[in-house]
Amino acid sequence: MEMLKTDRLKLAAHFVNSTNSPIFLTGKAGTGKTTFLRELTDLTHKTHIIVAPTGIAALHAKGVTIHSQFLLPLGSYLPTREPEGHFGSYGFYTQNTLAKRHTLNLARRKVLSTLDLLVIDEVSMLRADILDAIDYRLRSAKGNFTEPFGGTQVLMIGDLFQLPPIVKDQEWQALGRFYKCMHFFEAQALKQSGMVYVELDKIFRQKDDNFIAVLNRLRENRITREDIAFLNNFYKAPDEIKALKDTITLTTHNYIADGHNRKELDNLKSKSHYFEAIIENEFPESLYPLPKTLELKEGAQIMFIRNDSSGSAAFFNGKMAKVKSIDKGEITVGMADTGGEYVLKREVWENKKYVVNEETKELVEEVIGSFEQYPVKLAWAVTVHKSQGLTFDRAIIDVGKAFAPGQVYVALSRLTSLDGLTLRTRIGSEAINNDPDVVGFTQSAKAQESLEKLLQVHQKKYVERLLVHTFQLQGLVETMQRFVHESQSSMEFEDPQMKIAVQVIVADVQEEIPNTVKYQRQLLNLLQMDEQEKLMDRLEKGGMYYSNMMESCLRKLLVHTAEVERFSRTKSYREGLSEIELLLIRKLGQIRKASFLIPAILKGEVIGKMDSRNESLIKLRETIWKEAREAASENPKFATTKSGRKKTGKGAPKIKLAKGETYEITYALSESGKTIKEISEERGLAESTIKSHLAKGIASGKVSIHQHLGEDLIEEISRLITSKEGDLGMIRQENPDKYDYGTLKMVSVFLSLEEGKQR
Numbered sequence: 001m002e003m004l005k006t007d008r009l010k011l012a013a014h015f016v017n018s019t020n021s022p023i024f025l026t027g028k029a030g031t032g033k034t035t036f037l038r039e040l041t042d043l044t045h046k047t048h049i050i051v052a053p054t055g056i057a058a059l060h061a062k063g064v065t066i067h068s069q070f071l072l073p074l075g076s077y078l079p080t081r082e083p084e085g086h087f088g089s090y091g092f093y094t095q096n097t098l099a100k101r102h103t104l105n106l107a108r109r110k111v112l113s114t115l116d117l118l119v120i121d122e123v124s125m126l127r128a129d130i131l132d133a134i135d136y137r138l139r140s141a142k143g144n145f146t147e148p149f150g151g152t153q154v155l156m157i158g159d160l161f162q163l164p165p166i167v168k169d170q171e172w173q174a175l176g177r178f179y180k181c182m183h184f185f186e187a188q189a190l191k192q193s194g195m196v197y198v199e200l201d202k203i204f205r206q207k208d209d210n211f212i213a214v215l216n217r218l219r220e221n222r223i224t225r226e227d228i229a230f231l232n233n234f235y236k237a238p239d240e241i242k243a244l245k246d247t248i249t250l251t252t253h254n255y256i257a258d259g260h261n262r263k264e265l266d267n268l269k270s271k272s273h274y275f276e277a278i279i280e281n282e283f284p285e286s287l288y289p290l291p292k293t294l295e296l297k298e299g300a301q302i303m304f305i306r307n308d309s310s311g312s313a314a315f316f317n318g319k320m321a322k323v324k325s326i327d328k329g330e331i332t333v334g335m336a337d338t339g340g341e342y343v344l345k346r347e348v349w350e351n352k353k354y355v356v357n358e359e360t361k362e363l364v365e366e367v368i369g370s371f372e373q374y375p376v377k378l379a380w381a382v383t384v385h386k387s388q389g390l391t392f393d394r395a396i397i398d399v400g401k402a403f404a405p406g407q408v409y410v411a412l413s414r415l416t417s418l419d420g421l422t423l424r425t426r427i428g429s430e431a432i433n434n435d436p437d438v439v440g441f442t443q444s445a446k447a448q449e450s451l452e453k454l455l456q457v458h459q460k461k462y463v464e465r466l467l468v469h470t471f472q473l474q475g476l477v478e479t480m481q482r483f484v485h486e487s488q489s490s491m492e493f494e495d496p497q498m499k500i501a502v503q504v505i506v507a508d509v510q511e512e513i514p515n516t517v518k519y520q521r522q523l524l525n526l527l528q529m530d531e532q533e534k535l536m537d538r539l540e541k542g543g544m545y546y547s548n549m550m551e552s553c554l555r556k557l558l559v560h561t562a563e564v565e566r567f568s569r570t571k572s573y574r575e576g577l578s579e580i581e582l583l584l585i586r587k588l589g590q591i592r593k594a595s596f597l598i599p600a601i602l603k604g605e606v607i608g609k610m611d612s613r614n615e616s617l618i619k620l621r622e623t624i625w626k627e628a629r630e631a632a633s634e635n636p637k638f639a640t641t642k643s644g645r646k647k648t649g650k651g652a653p654k655i656k657l658a659k660g661e662t663y664e665i666t667y668a669l670s671e672s673g674k675t676i677k678e679i680s681e682e683r684g685l686a687e688s689t690i691k692s693h694l695a696k697g698i699a700s701g702k703v704s705i706h707q708h709l710g711e712d713l714i715e716e717i718s719r720l721i722t723s724k725e726g727d728l729g730m731i732r733q734e735n736p737d738k739y740d741y742g743t744l745k746m747v748s749v750f751l752s753l754e755e756g757k758q759r
Contacts (some may be wrong), residue, residue, distance in 0.1 A: 008200045009036055011451050013043050015196055016117065017456035017607040018597075020465055021194050022154045023184070024123070024445075027200030028413070033157050034389065037061060037121060045593070045610040046153070047363050048117035049354045054127040055287040059349055061121035065289045066130060069354065070137045071110075073102050076171045077133035079178055079188050095136055096647045103143060106575055110356040111139035112581060114363050115152045123158035127165040128179050128186040134672065135189035143475060149192035151469070156184065156486065158162070160438040161219045161406045162388055181437040196454055197445035200469050211418045218409045221439050228427055231412075233425040239299050241396060246320055246336040248303065249381040250394040250411045256398070260381035270298040273326045273372055283351045283369035288444050290373050298323050302333065303379030303390075306347060318390030318414075320379060331374060337393065347375040358578065360618045361585045384411045384600055393420045394734065400425030448464055455705040460527075467523045470594040473509050476583055480506045483576045501560035502580070512549065534597050543595035555624050562625070562632035589617050632742060666693035667702045676708055691742025699749040709746065717747040 007031055015023050027033055035041075035052070051061030051070075060066045066072065075091030078084070084092045093102070104112070115138070120126060134150050160183065167175065167182045178184045186197070214230065217223050236244075241714035249256050265272075275294040285292075289305060296302070300323045304315040315321075320336035331344040351369040356362070382390075384399065384407050397411050408427060417423055448454065482500050493499040519542055524537035563572050563576045592613060600607050669679045676694070680687045697703030705714065715729075717739065724730050728744045 002516070008198060008451075009203070012036060012198045013742055014606075015198065015458065016040075016044050016046070016153070016155060018601045019196075019455070019462045020151070020153045021458045022133055022148070022190060022195045023156065023198060024195050025157045025198050025200070026159055028033065028057045028161075030140050031200035031202060033117060033159070033200060037119070037157055040119065043608065044117065045452055045586075045607060046116035047114050047365070047598075048119055048412055050121060051110065051116065051117045052121045053130070054122070054689065055640075056283075056289065057122040057125070059287060059289055059351075061119075061151065063119070063121065064353060066120070066126070066134065069103055070134055071107070072130070072137075073097070073100060073109060073599065073659060074134050076708050078174060079129070079132040079136070080306075090170045090174070092174055097142070098133070098136060104137065106354060106579070111354045111363060111578065112150075114356060114398055114582065116151065116584060117153045117155060119155045120156065121157050122163070123156040123184050124160050125158075125165055126156075126161050126163055126184040127167065128184055129182070130177055131184050131187035132189055135187070143479065145496075148189045151465075160185075160435075162410050163385060163404070164435060164438075183435075183437055183441070185441050195445075196451070197459065198451065199446070199666055208417050209731070211415075213412055215409065218412065219406075219699060220442075221436075223429075225429075230427060231421075232423065232426045234421045235417070235426050241422065241424060244396065246301065246322065247394045247396055247420075247422065248301075248320060248379050248392060249398055249424065250384050250387050250414065251284070251398040252380055252384060252407060254383055257381040257383045257386075261378040262547040265295070265297060265300060265378060268297045268299045272297055273331075275331075278346075278372040279370070280372075281369040283349075283371045287349075287351055289349050289373060290371075290375075290377055292374075294374060296323055296326065296331065296376075296378075297671060298326055300378060301380050302376040303382070306349075306375045306376055309347055310345075315375075316391075318387075318392055320394075321376070327514070333376075343372045346372050346374065348372045356419065356582060359622075361582055361621060362618065363612065364613070387414050390414055391416060393417075395420060396422045396424050396646070399427065400426040457458060463527060463598055463601055464524065466594050466598055467527065468520055470590045471520050471523075471542070473513050473516055473587075476587060477506060477510050477513065479583060480509070480580055483580060487576060487662050494698075498560065501556065502577075505556050505580075508549070508553055508556075512546075521656055526662075532602055535602075539595055543591055547588060547591050547595075548589060550584060551624075553582045554581070554588065554621070555628070556586060558621075558628040559631055560626040565629075566619070572590055589614075592617065612736040663696055666690060667697045670694060670697065670703050670707065673707075688740065688742045691746060692742070695742070695745040695749050698746055699753065701753075705746055705750045713743075714750070717744060718751055 008027075012023065013027050013036075015021065025033060025036065040048070046138055048071065050061050051060075051066045052058040052061050052063055053066055055065055067074070073093050078087060078092055078094045081095045082655045084094050084097050087094075118134070118138070120131075138150035138152050139147075140150075142152070144150040165184070172182075175182065178188070184190075190318070214223075214227050217227055247256075249260060251260070264592065273296050275296065277288070277290065278290045278292070279292070302323060304319045304321070305317060306313045307316050315335075321333040321342070322336065323331060324334045324341065325332045326695045332527075333342050333344060334340070335342060349371040350367045351371070352365045352367045354363060355366045357364050388410060392414050393416055393475050395411075395415055399408050399411050412421070415552055422730060449457075480502060484506065487502075519538075523535060523538060523542075525530075527539065557577065557580060561574065561581065564574055592611065596610070597607065665683065666679060669682065674682070676690050680690045683690070693706075694703050698705050720731050721728070721744075724746065728741065728748060731739065732741055733743060
């Protein structure tokens, strides 16, 4: 990989891809943590999600917030099963609370159950109690209470010398009973699992060795009087600072930064222009990367707050500029470093969630809302807190009122060199304070064995874990048995084969458990004896056998699902089948992956993504599903004619056809070339009903409007819909004999579809 510029970054990638150990990836500012995170998707074969403690951090990491993903209530988590009431009334919750009052919904449970890897960005802000809440959620979702995080690998990225976690005195009174301090490394889950400490050591932001040395001593609480005196040489008097151009001030408090920006903007004589953000669907205010209304003037000093998404690298996060002109809504800025002009374009921030795609059973990102705005903010001043992750060539540092550990270090480390440093206030020794808990943890973590040795140890553990868990079938059996037990009271099938369909699969898998136990023992013995050739041979043969077995079980389940899908009032039952299907596919994927992963790890090969293997699994599922649906539609035990009419009399089912299937029948008849009238006659349904079906088909892309309506009519109705702003009722009232509602609806959805393509 091109981005793996240092041995430490390569090692971090190896630890992710060939071990299961929790990892803390850290390093000084500018060492490549963000780059590693950005390219993680191209580095790992593991199913993963990215989370962060705050909304802005989640947007920056292109992930989601911890609280939204794990459905955690607001407040403090106490790692005990006791009721929260035992700890007072101050917003506490426990395992008992999460299990009984704040349960995971099906969608999130599916996501968490598929995870191989959880990535937590900006972990310095994460409190130990919240990491333990994550641990409990993952154990619950995976049904694995014996391993920390339910067996999910956790990659934590951040710099403990930057933003610390926040805890109030009332919270600490109870939390102090469980934790020595609130930093994430005190989480009980990590005490059980241990953690590999990977510190990136090559700095890409600063090149000045003297500056780097001062920053390192400042970071590690080893700053000297000589260092402070050296830094204070960069102090400038107020009159000197006034003469500085295109320079941002880093300060400690929001009110100072906001006040400075307001004052400078008001001093400009030019006219204010206001630009409203375009917000669509779900994008809560807590996620806004910018104010909803952006106020700018010609002459305003601004800063870009994200990288250029176009790929042309016209700007980056933290790049300074000045507004040169605002004309007819077009904003032209002059770049501070080159003086070159650039016309601002709106950028889009996406709010997303992770879901399991019901068709492919893959973990995917689903965009649920967006925020569109010009990617700039006023930049005469910014807080140290909000400057994290930014890079400046020049800055005025105002940290005389530093109140949090590490603020002075964060502020200074934003700069690329000492040439751009100006101090508004002199730095006193009392302002330089790093958290002693962080310093102590860092010193002990650095005393671990070499990363190369640790990698070998954890790789062997990972191979052992793969051999055991990949061919472990007991959990799958227990989940299916639980489903059978619960469904017996909710579903009654007249057909005996449908009644025992899942039980047959359970019996097939359960029968194999004694064999898998022996097989696991053989594999582990071969691993311990270092009989790699024999191990790989047994793994290949056994993998083929169990892969075929899981494929057979999946086939039976999907046939049953296709049959059940034809009936209504089976939603909860179908959801249960979907969960079992996900488990079967995941187990099949694990078996196939282990057959490749284990030999690769033992041979010391570099492991990356496995897209082709994932795609083949998706295609297999699609093929089986198609065959299953065909088998269900051709099965004579279902009481429907080819045209979709329900049979009556003896042998008719007591459960109705599912609503969705009647649409599919209409779509199929349409695709065969039949007209609306012919479909209506064949199905014995009114033409208005058929047109309603076709409108849904047009919206979903399953039906072509041009097969049923002429171009002139489509164009004529389209003009009417546009002129009446989509009010179909008004068009119908004004033309009672010319257009029926079904035709209008067909054109309306077609028009919406075309407009969506043009956006």
